[in-house]
Amino acid sequence: MADLMEKVSSWLSLLPRISLGNLLEIVIISFLVYEILVWIKNTRAWTLLKGLVVILVFVVFAAVLHLTTILWIMENATTIAVTALLVVFQPELRKALEQLGSRNFLAGILSFDDGKEKQSFNEKTINELVRATFEMARVKTGALMVIERGFSLKEIERTGIEINGLVTSQLLINIFEHNTPLHDGAVVIRGNRITAATCYLPLSDSMSISKDLGTRHRAAVGVSEVTDSITIVVSEETGRVTVAEEGILTRVEDADGLRKILSAAKEEQPVVNRFSRIWKGRLRNGKKAV
Template structure:
């Protein structure tokens, strides 16, 4: 009996589980949801670069704390005092947007999905790839200047607002029409989101990279500029030569043919189909993934 009491006492002392109420569960769900949205926001904005910079600073501060480097610790303390306020000021537009997106989000739909859903994680369909290639080759043949920005993870809303909203299904005829000479929408960039043309006549930031060739015009510098600021893939058709170029990650690739262009589009298409079945009342979830 004494052995049983000792074992019981041991488990009650070291393996006791705290009592969890309904309020605790609600708090966990809310905090998890807000934390998830915060992480998604960081990944989709320039804040991700800032987070990596802060991580490096924290590592150096930790080393300074371990080795008792008083001067570095004093500088870090003074910097952290104003760091939070500086971050809020610098990222005020992004913080406003994430709050707006949170207000528009269907929270209950996110937390409790339906009976069965098919989540196609590809950014755009195969027909969109073909239509873009078809339009670009036609404009290249006719030497029609074009600047096409394809959105990936980083949302291009800021640049979209500088142009005219189109929000139309993408087709090669529409793309060619937009960039036709002497039409109201031909000047500026077209932004593609998924399978739709989101906006036209958009202004893009010009790259200040001194290594770019002097023969490159404004379209190419704008394409490099947007690829330096975001993860977008940009297609450029030269009005002078008809040559096709693309930019991605600040890199410029020139003189592409139709096959090379299609390969790059398929690469950023990120094609994968994730079929998810969720039956709340049965407590069963299955996953099936079909590779490209």
């Protein structure tokens, strides 16, 4: 037994020493690799990556068979290929940088807001939102309502028409009424006021979103991926109500369910916990909405 322990000790002594810095590097690199894989899997980059794998297999095949001309062409095309990849992946890279910049740990340091204190919505606003949502759902009026939390939506507001009106069910229903000038696009809600209407939202590139969902739902997921906002969606085809938050779509069955979601959002601080998202699955698609 003593000989065995001595051998084990001698083997362990051959292993490189692992310091606290090494462990920290392992954790950071593992986290980055995970994030990159999730990003690739949930965007069009996954399809492009499969194309790159095919090219890589072809290069290995050419190397095994010593096809020197093909290898020479591939070697000289490498520089051009890197530039081409940056051009092809430009939308995905831009969205990844937007998501990185929208995290609260950077927002606290690099704050470009006007310094005004964030105003939370009250119970009256929640009741008006719930009433308007299910009135529109009953008659199948499509709607898209984005509620600002910690991350500023001023850039999105600039794409629409300024309203600056108190949140009421009558105003929301009139905005989204068919064949009215303001019905197309999203409204932005800050605190207890509707700040803008007919706003354009970024569309999500997530491949996990059901193909049955339309542009309205994809836009709701898109804005929830790059901000900490909550978006209420009313389907024009079915009248079903869905809430988008942190890239996740959740089906809402009744008014009480929507009221609970909004009340919970009102009470909690708008802090994004990145590590908790990993365990919960950041971009899973919750419940099937439509």
